Amino acid sequence: MVEKAKISPGQLFSLIVLFDLGTAVLRVLAIKAGKDAWLAILLGSLGGLTIFLIYASLYRLYPKLPLTGYIREILGRWIGWPLGVLYVLFFIHGAARDLREGGELLVSSVLDQTPVIAVNAVMILSIVYVLNKGIEVLARTGQIFIAVLIILAVLTNFLLWASGIVEINRLLPVLGKGWGPVLTTTLTQTFEFPHEEVICFAMLLPYLNHQKRGIGAGFAAVLFSSIILSTSTAMNIAVLGTDIAGRATFPLLHTVSLINIGEIIQRLDVVVVLTLIIGDFFKVAIFFYAGVLAASDLFKIRDYRRLVYPVGIIILSIAMMLSGNFTEQIEEGDILLVTVFLFFGVVIPAFLLVVAGFRRRSGTSR
Numbered sequence: 001m002v003e004k005a006k007i008s009p010g011q012l013f014s015l016i017v018l019f020d021l022g023t024a025v026l027r028v029l030a031i032k033a034g035k036d037a038w039l040a041i042l043l044g045s046l047g048g049l050t051i052f053l054i055y056a057s058l059y060r061l062y063p064k065l066p067l068t069g070y071i072r073e074i075l076g077r078w079i080g081w082p083l084g085v086l087y088v089l090f091f092i093h094g095a096a097r098d099l100r101e102g103g104e105l106l107v108s109s110v111l112d113q114t115p116v117i118a119v120n121a122v123m124i125l126s127i128v129y130v131l132n133k134g135i136e137v138l139a140r141t142g143q144i145f146i147a148v149l150i151i152l153a154v155l156t157n158f159l160l161w162a163s164g165i166v167e168i169n170r171l172l173p174v175l176g177k178g179w180g181p182v183l184t185t186t187l188t189q190t191f192e193f194p195h196e197e198v199i200c201f202a203m204l205l206p207y208l209n210h211q212k213r214g215i216g217a218g219f220a221a222v223l224f225s226s227i228i229l230s231t232s233t234a235m236n237i238a239v240l241g242t243d244i245a246g247r248a249t250f251p252l253l254h255t256v257s258l259i260n261i262g263e264i265i266q267r268l269d270v271v272v273v274l275t276l277i278i279g280d281f282f283k284v285a286i287f288f289y290a291g292v293l294a295a296s297d298l299f300k301i302r303d304y305r306r307l308v309y310p311v312g313i314i315i316l317s318i319a320m321m322l323s324g325n326f327t328e329q330i331e332e333g334d335i336l337l338v339t340v341f342l343f344f345g346v347v348i349p350a351f352l353l354v355v356a357g358f359r360r361r362s363g364t365s366r
Contacts, residue, residue, distance in 0.1 A: 009217035011139035020225035022283035038234035044190025045226030067202035091291035096318035102280030196345030
């Protein structure tokens with residue numbers, strides 16, 4: 001059932017940006033486009049804006065219903081309810097994948113003597129605590145941490161330039177191989193990722209205290225996160241080059257570790273680790289929250305908090321069973337990106353919007 005709480009457009013903006021960045025900001029996306037990876041990410045923002053337009057349009061039609069609610073309204077109970085259950089599984093699986101990915105990155109970078117399950121358990125317990133406090137607490141926390149990340153990003157970029165390790169020539173010539181690699185990468189990766197995962201917010205939009213401004217904030221968040229991802233990728237390539245950046249598991253960590261100003265300001269790995277922890281926390285938390293909200297709506301549970309602990313245990317268990325190592329995790333993710341995530345994040349919402357529009361025009365809306 002929908003929680004009796006409200007979030008502001010600014011809070012929605014913070015949550016979407018943190019969710020979109022997640023662990024993606026730590027890697028070099030669209031590396032198949034070579035030096036033009038940053039451009040492929042920027043072009044991919046058009047896909048993100050289009051996808052969010054679909055979610056916003058459905059929200060305008062059903063402002064008081066979450067995703068699982070208007071699925072049943074549009075398709076009827078016999079189709080809508082089972083499809084809603086699939087969305088519950090989709091959200092839980094998304095939370096588990098990001099939990100495992102964040103844990104693997106932390107262990108491989110700074111906590112090499114710590115079992116992954118210990119890192120993941122601490123993360124999921126922290127998320128369970130916050131979710132029990134409600135969406136307003138999560139949203140206010142997001143506003144604080146988005147400010148922290150922006151300050152860290154500005155400071156880190158300044159120090160990279162001050163260190164003299166940024167070589168713009170590594171990004172030149174722009175479109176050296178033409179538009180082909182850029183457009184191919186855009187259509188097969190950045191057009192969808194990470195934007196199709198924003199389907200989680202279809203469960204949160206009914207909490208908005210101002211519909212029009214909230215939708216505007218959502219579009220701004222998608223565009224802003226794309227700009228950050230593009231800038232981060234460009235900086236990694238300008239410092240490391242396409243070869244090293246493409247092969248590194250954790251390129252942002254490698255980039256920041258090269259900062260050295262007068263042998264005094266150096267070893268700023270903690271900045272990247274903090275970015276990872278914050279991004280992964282909100283990515284997992286929002287997937288998790290969408291899952292328990294969807295389940296409580298479908299099974300008519302008045303207080304979603306009753307599901308937080310058991311679902312948290314399920315997410316942790318699935319996370320530890322997903323894959324044998326980080327490489328397998330990434331390979332599986334590339335396949336899921338153009339199959340499961342595309343289906344649940346784009347195909348079904350687009351179909352729902354078409355059906356809803358047709359029913360309203362024909363006067364058969366429920």
